Amino acid sequence: MNTADVLTTAEAAINTVTEAAERIAAQGKSSPRPGRDPVNQAMVNNWVEALGDANPVYTDPEFAAQSVHGGLVAPPAMAQVWTMNGLHGYRAADDPLGAMMTILDEQGFTSVVATNSEQTYHRYLRHGEHVSGSIELESVVGPKRTALGEGWFVTTRTTWYVGDEVVAEMLFRVLKFRPPGAEPEPAPETGDSKIIEAGERAAGVLRPVISRDTEFFWAGTRAGELRIQRWGDTLRHPPGPMPPDGDLGATPDYVVASGRGTVYSYVVHHHPKVPGKQLPFVIALVELEEGVRVLGELVDAGPDAVRVGLPVEAVFLRVDDELTLPAWRALP
Numbered sequence: 001m002n003t004a005d006v007l008t009t010a011e012a013a014i015n016t017v018t019e020a021a022e023r024i025a026a027q028g029k030s031s032p033r034p035g036r037d038p039v040n041q042a043m044v045n046n047w048v049e050a051l052g053d054a055n056p057v058y059t060d061p062e063f064a065a066q067s068v069h070g071g072l073v074a075p076p077a078m079a080q081v082w083t084m085n086g087l088h089g090y091r092a093a094d095d096p097l098g099a100m101m102t103i104l105d106e107q108g109f110t111s112v113v114a115t116n117s118e119q120t121y122h123r124y125l126r127h128g129e130h131v132s133g134s135i136e137l138e139s140v141v142g143p144k145r146t147a148l149g150e151g152w153f154v155t156t157r158t159t160w161y162v163g164d165e166v167v168a169e170m171l172f173r174v175l176k177f178r179p180p181g182a183e184p185e186p187a188p189e190t191g192d193s194k195i196i197e198a199g200e201r202a203a204g205v206l207r208p209v210i211s212r213d214t215e216f217f218w219a220g221t222r223a224g225e226l227r228i229q230r231w232g233d234t235l236r237h238p239p240g241p242m243p244p245d246g247d248l249g250a251t252p253d254y255v256v257a258s259g260r261g262t263v264y265s266y267v268v269h270h271h272p273k274v275p276g277k278q279l280p281f282v283i284a285l286v287e288l289e290e291g292v293r294v295l296g297e298l299v300d301a302g303p304d305a306v307r308v309g310l311p312v313e314a315v316f317l318r319v320d321d322e323l324t325l326p327a328w329r330a331l332p
Contacts, residue, residue, distance in 0.1 A: 140154050261286040
């Protein structure tokens with residue numbers, strides 16, 4: 001690939017992102033989505049306890065009745081709490097943030113970090129009120145070079161309502177980035193059977209946040225290698241930014257593990273449903289020949305076949321050009 005081809009590819013990616021951002025922004029606000037529960041004391045109690053907020057206007061009915069509010073109110077900073085989707089929730093079809101995240105994922109900007117949030121409160125919320133929220137895309141700026149890597153800053157505005165009344169707003173900005181050196185390496189040309197297309201397993205996969213400390217590991221899985229961080233004579237997994245002995249001048253490298261080991265421990269997942277997985281499935285903690293332990297799905301042995309001490313070898317589930325996951329298959 002010559003320089004002109006690289007520039008053309010980069011420009012095409014920028015055009016794809018900017019055109020998508022313009023289209024999504026032009027759609028305006030998403031439909032107001034109601035919260036699961038009305039404003040309630042139980043949730044307020046959990047909130048103030050977690051944050052150490054001792055203001056009695058949130059918890060003491062007698063005190064609140066004598067205050068300017070004339071009764072109990074909810075902390076304003078809880079605005080987002082009332083419309084959160086919950087553990088098993090899902091984004092609405094017209095959610096602009098979800099749509100923009102999908103576009104950036106497709107262009108290789110698969111890691112995300114929140115950068116800042118600005119909230120505006122119009123009034124206090126009272127118990128029993130039902131809150132709904134609507135989101136719109138404010139801006140998508142990039143690509144920008146950051147300490148984490150090249151990425152795009154995505155800003156959304158959430159507006160919360162009680163009925164037709166605006167009660168709070170929030171500007172929320174995230175950075176969707178590609179970590180330095182995370183560009184995909186060419187796949188081995190040997191037809192290595194240890195690299196397996198993830199297929200249905202790729203559906204809904206939770207993508208790891210790739211950092212400077214872990215990029216070498218994920219580059220290794222893309223190349224069909226199980227790379228283990230090394231500090232001098234000490235191997236460590238998961239990798240970390242600091243050496244075990246605290247020597248701040250030390251620099252890590254890695255070794256390529258044989259990929260062979262035995263099941264040290266495992267869990268069988270029966271419930272809830274997981275996108276791309278056929279229940280039940282096995283997640284195994286494997287002790288490698290090199291002495292460290294690595295977690296991954298056991299792809300060819302069900303709950304009846306797995307056992308502690310089962311010999312296994314590493315395989316690699318290729319999700320896409322950016323992500324390949326480590327997994328295990330049983331040895332005869």
